[in-house]
Amino acid sequence: MLAFSDGVIAVAMTLLVLDVRLPAMSGSVDESQLADALVGILPKLGMYALSFVVVGSIWLAHHQKFSYIERVDRRLMQLNLLFLMSVGLVPIVTSLVSEYSNKVATMAYAASMMTTLLLLAATGWYAARHADLIAKTAPRDIGRELILVPLLSAAVFAASIGVAAVDSTAGRLMWVLTFPVTLLAVLKLPRMTDA
Template structure:
C-alpha cells in the first residue's frame, strides 16, 4: 500500500503521471511555446488541394444556372427556342468568360500546389481567401450579363478577379519565403514557384490596368481582360532573351 494508504502505486520515473503540468516530454516540443503561425505546420497539402478542386468545380457549375433559368422564361413568354441564345448573348458571353477565368485560375493554383508538401496558417488563410473569390464570382458574372455597361457592374467583376489574384500572389510569396513547404526535388520546386510568382506579378499588373480601363471606358466591359493574354507572350519573350 502507498504511504497515504489510499493512492495507486506510483508510476515509473518520467511517466506522464509524475510529470508536472505544462512540462513537455524529453525531446518533445512544448505546446504552450508553439509559435502563433505554426498551428497548421506540417499538414499535408493533398487534402487542401482536393477540397479546393471540389469547391472550384461547384463554382464552375453554378455559372451555368442563370442560363438554364432562361429556358422557362422564354417559354413562358411564348418566344422561340432560338431566342434563348439570340436574346441573351451578353449573359452567354459573361458565362464563357468567367468559365475561362476560373479555369485559368484553377490551372495555375493546381500547378503551384503540386509542388507543395506541407502547409502553414498563412497558406491556409490565403487559399480560403482565394476560394471565397472563386465562389463569389457567379454573382458579378450575372450582374455584368444583366446590367451590361454600368460602371458598378464592371467594377464589381474586376474587384472580384483582383481579390482572387492577390490571394494567389500572397500564397506564392509565402512559398518563396518558406521553401520548407515544398515537396520533391527542392531546386525544381523552387524554380517552379519562382516562375509562377513572376507570372502572378505580370497578371496582377495587367489586371490592374484592365480594371482602370474598364472604369474609364465602361463600354469596354471586360474586353480589357484581353490584356491578360499578353502576359504569357511577354514572359516567353523575356525568358528567351535571358536564355532560359
C-alpha cells in the same frame, strides 16, 4: 487541402452556368423568336465563357503551385481559404456584370477577379518564402514563376478598372487580354508534375 480547394473551385465553376437561361416563351415559338432569344443570351454566355476560362486557368495555376508544395502550415491554409472565398464570389460578380453592364458592375467584376488572382499570387509568394514547404525537386526559380502568372492576369483586371471608370465597354474588352497573358505565362511555367 488540395481536394477541398478543388471542390470549392468546381462548385464555383458549376454555379457560373446557372445564370445562363433562355427567356420563358409561351405558345408556339417560331425560328425567329428562338434566334432572338439566343442572341439575347449571348452576353451571359460570353461572361460565362470568360469566367470559366479564367477560373479554369486559376485552378490550373493552383494545381501547379501545389504540385511543388510538400507540406502546408497554418498561414498557408489561411491564405488559401481567403483565396477560395474570393473564388466563391466569382459567380456573383459574373451574374452582376451579365445583368448590368454598367461601370459599377464592370469595376466590381474586375476587382473581384484581381483580388482572386492577387490572393493566388500571395499563396505562391508565401510558399516560396518558406523553403521548408517546397519540394526539393522544385525548380529554383519556382517562386518567381508561381507568382508571375497570377500577377500578370491581375494587372489586366486592375488596368480594366481604370478604363471602365471612363468606358465600361472598353473595360470589359480589356479582359480578353487575360487569354494571351495567361497562355504566355503558362507556357513559360515549368512542366507540371503528376499531382
